[in-house]
Each structure stands twice: as C-alpha cells, then as structure tokens.
Amino acid sequence: MKKDLFKHKPLTAYDAIYEAQKIAYAPLVFQAVRAMRELGILTQLDEYKSGVSAKDIAEKLKLSLYAVETLLESGLSSGVVEIDEYEMYHLSKTGVYLLHDEMTRINMDYNHYICYQGMYHLDEACKTEKPAGLRVFGEQWQTLYQALPHLPEKIKKSWYAFDHFYSDSAYPVALPIIFQSRPKTIMDIGANVGKFSILAAKYDSDVRITMVDLHDQLQNAVDNVSEAGLTDHIDSLAMDLLDRAQSFPKGIDVFWLSQFLSCFGKQEIVSILQRIADAMGDNDRLYILETCWDRQQHEASAYSLINTSLYFTAIASGNSKMYHSDELIDCIKQAGLQVCQIHDNIGICHSLFECGNSESE
C-alpha cells in the first residue's frame, strides 16, 4: 500500500450517508451522464456558454422536454451541469472533461460496452474465480481474450481504443530504453494487434521481431504487419501461455511483455516468467510494461487502475488485475529473475520493469 493514497477526510454522519447514496445510485448516474453525452446534450451545453434552457435543448435535439429535464436534473445532482438564477443550464468543469477529454471518453465507453453488463455478476466471479460476467458475450469463452476477435464491432472498438490509448502514449518513451543495448532479436509476447512490433521494426530496421499470441488474436497482428510492409522483419508464433508445456526458444536478446501480465493470475505469471528465464542468456533482458496503481503520480490514475482490476475479475480472466508493483516484483523474483531498474512515468501511467537473469549477475 502506498501510504499517501486515498486518505479520505473524516466525514460527519450526514456526509457519510450521502456518500453511501452516491454509491447506491452510481450506475444510474453513470448512464445519465453517458446518455447526455451520446444524445448531444453535453455538446449543446458546451456551445451555449452563457446558458441554455432545457426547452431549447429539447427542440434543437428533437428530444422530449421530459427526457432532457430528467437527464439535466440528474446532471445537476452529480455536478456535471449547473443551473443559474434564470433557470439556464451550463456545462460544469467536470462536464467539460466528460465531453472533451479523450481519456475520460475512452474509459467511459470501455466501462459501458465491455464492463457494464458483465459487472452485474461480479459477486459470482469473486466466489468462483471465473470471469462470470463474460457470459453476456456468449457462453463459449473461458477468457475475454478468446472472445475479443469475435465480439461485435462497437464493443471490440471500445476495447482496442482503451488498450491502445494507454499503450500508444508509452511505446515512444519505452523504445529508446529497450534499444539502448541494441538488441538484434525481440520477442513480443502478447503482441495483440502488433502495434509495438511494428513501431519497434520501424525504430530499428536491423531488429528481428517475433510476435507471440493466441492463434485467433494473431491473425489480426499478422495482417497489420503485412499492411505495414514489415513481413521481412516480423514473424509470428501462436502460443497459449496458459499451457505450461509451451516453452520459448533461446537466443532472444529482448523479451517484451506489454500490458500482458495483468491478464494472468500470480501463479500463471510466475510460470510464464520462469519459462522466459529458462530461455534467457546472461546478457538478455526482459522488459515488462505495466500500469501499477501504487506508482502513479496522481491519485485519479490510481483510482482508475484499481477499479479496472474489477474488469479482470468479472470479465477478462477471473484471477488477474492491475497489480501493485510489490506483487509483480515478487513474481519476478519467484521466477528466478531480478529487477535491474524500474522506469516510472512512461506515457500516461506505465512503469517499465527491466529484468535480468539473476544467475548471470
């Protein structure tokens, strides 16, 4: 635990019961704000800086006055909109972020399309250590990663937007660190759609990269590599790392794990890292890019990460999360590796763990 996080002020009994109601009504408030964003009400408020009436918004957007008033009143209660003495509505500062801030928009879409419905089954997921909420996307999947390529476009899009928004900000900062040792070969484990591999191949045209992922996932990555004209630099290897019999080839200079270990439980993480350690020579490096809630500059980031863990519990895997850095370091050590250096503040919220084979040190 990072001691200075989430130090809440002491509350009066009245304030505490009010806070409890805010939690009790939280899903309704979320959907009211989202509806105002989707229906264009927040945009209307943003356009009329000097205020606009509910009636004018309703007419402009061809919505009923009833619907507009009901949503605006909820928005008043949640501090997203404000009202002046002439009964004209305004967008609050919080509302401005909900409307314009890309991160907030992506978080909200993700929590609606990917998380909202399945989260209904969170208590069951906690009891069974299975992603019980995943069934809202079909009964046939064991993990979200199997389901992902087969989900409806809008849902899939919100997943990739979320995943890429955070990694896109981190990769340009991570690349110079990784390439300091001038690796000739990189294995991109959990390559997803191939974003990192493509960037790395462009960063250094001498490097040879192998993308590793589930068979169904990999197809998309291979297509993207082909489209980027990088098939001579990047190849692929289908592996299911939950199968402990699957091992890595030797002779890889750099193993790269980006936003990958958060998809696995601790025992699985140790098993994956052990297999990487087995393949690593004295001078080879393992780089782990993760978002650890205890290493954030701002409490708001820690808040978002800690609650994204619930997505892993209910939807993605049933047994993984956004780990505290101490937990990751513990897994790294258990696998016989050691952390050489931790680079914080990579992009918006990442930390880069540089690891070596401890026997070699």
Added chain:
Amino acid sequence: MKKDLFKHKPLTAYDAIYEAQKIAYAPLVFQAVRAMRELGILTQLDEYKSGVSAKDIAEKLKLSLYAVETLLESGLSSGVVEIDEYEMYHLSKTGVYLLHDEMTRINMDYNHYICYQGMYHLDEACKTEKPAGLRVFGEQWQTLYQALPHLPEKIKKSWYAFDHFYSDSAYPVALPIIFQSRPKTIMDIGANVGKFSILAAKYDSDVRITMVDLHDQLQNAVDNVSEAGLTDHIDSLAMDLLDRAQSFPKGIDVFWLSQFLSCFGKQEIVSILQRIADAMGDNDRLYILETCWDRQQHEASAYSLINTSLYFTAIASGNSKMYHSDELIDCIKQAGLQVCQIHDNIGICHSLFECGNSESE
C-alpha cells in the same frame, strides 16, 4: 429549481478530471461495494474494529485472497474501507451505512435488481420515450407495473422493499390528516398490495374503501385484505387509468393517490386528475402523497429522488419521474383542482398535497 440544492464547490482542473473518472468508473465501484456486502466482507470488517488483514478475511469467508484484495482495493479508492500502517483493513463511516443502514441497503438492492441491467438502455429510452430497459425482464411488457407481478421473486422483493420502506414511514403520519374530515368512503387509486387500505380500515372501522389498480396487480391486494379479515370494509375495482374512457364513481369523500402520479407522464396525470375532479363534490378531498425532490430537508434525499427518476425513464414507464412540486401543482391546476394545503416531511421524504374541487371554493 430549489436554489440552495447542488451548489458544488468550484473545482481545480485536476479535481474535475478526478470527478469525471469517478463517474466513468461508477458502475464498477457500485458492484464492488455490493459484492463486498453480499460476500460478507463488510461484515468481517465491522466485526474486527481494530482491523483485519485481507488474508484473514479470505480464510474466514473461504474466498480467494485475490478476490478479497481486489475488492478491498476498490473499497479503499471509494472510501468504503480504510487501511492502517500495519496493512489492516477497517470499515469506514460510509461503509457502516452501506452495511447497516436499511434505507441504503434497500436503495442498493433496488438499483441492482430492478435498475442496473435495464439502465444500459437509458439513451434509447430517452430517444423513444419508451422504457427500453424493461426488455431485460421480457419483451411482452409495456410498463413495469404490468411486469411486476410476474417477475422472479428476488427482483420483485427488492421492488416492494423499496416501495414499502418509504410509504411505511409516511402512512402513519398521513392517516390522522386524512381522517380529520371523518370520511365515510375512500378510493385508494393505485392500491398496489393494499397496504394503505388495510391501515386505513384499521384506523377507522367505519370507513368503506375501494382499491383501484390494474387487474393483475389487484389480485395480490385482494388476497392481503382477505388475510387481514377486512373484506367487509375494503372492496376492489380493476381499472387501467391509461384508458381515458374509464371514469370514477361519484359519492367518494376522499380520493387517495400514494406514490402513484410519479408513474405517469404529465398529460396522463392531468387526465387522471380531471376524471377525479369530475367525480368530486364540493366537500370531497383528493390527497396526493408524493416524493418531490425540491421539498426535501436534506440534499442527500433530493439526490436519491432525482436519480430514481431515471428508473421511471428506462424501466418503469418511459415518461414519468419524481416530479418537482411545481410540476405537480401545475398538473393539479390544469385539471381544474386547487391545492388547499401541502404537508411536508411526511415520513422520510414525502409531501402530502391536499386538493379540493376549485369550483367549490
């Protein structure tokens, strides 16, 4: 608008973006708190006032350490639990209310079982003025009130618990007011399960009561009256008030509408009130018991009511809400009635509107 409600403090940009994330993650936080309550984690924290470790909670409740830690970390972020320097967890004051306060528990159950899943379709409901979220309970219903008697027990129970919790606190305060004029006949419109009629018949054994509701709803009320041995005092009349051809008999001293008008749109309300006005003689009275968010003593009550409106939009009717008192008064006047007196602070959060036929004044 009541001017002193929801006056939020000016926020810094950082605070505003944090508030925006709290809204973006609101459904996940709700489910994490609910899971902690359902799985017994809040109770464990409450039992060990000097603190308890995640490991001890997990062992006691036969849950994985992973699940307990993930939920507790979310609880830290939302101020429901606290952690001390020895990494022992405690229940916060907000957590105490979430665990022990009956109102908070009932609100949370209602928002989970009745509202959560259907609220996913709030934006569609706003566009169509239909309760688009009701389809999660079956495609065949036009309003929640038709569906209610046929819903699974747990869901139905959470609806009645919510409905009764608030009305139970109001009826004992309302009865002496209604019986001041010693009415001989009362029509209980929207009788629901007959709670008010039974209380009123017990309050004054000389009064004759007619319960009015939808046919399917009424069966339950009739059974309850029979069980209470009050069939000689209370009869019933099946009516669908959305059918404007259905009129009320004359010769009723008191018309009683409890938590009923919030189920209808304003045009429907005016139509219902007009038909009551047509049946009312000079000295007859109409009593309307409603929860108006602008007439609350505490902002927390206004917050809960304003956001309960979203339930009416997405689940119940598509066109009704917890009205502002000005809106109700406007409907009453449009129907040719007048408000003689408003009694506030009836029970937890009700106002009682005493109305007469304006021609008689």
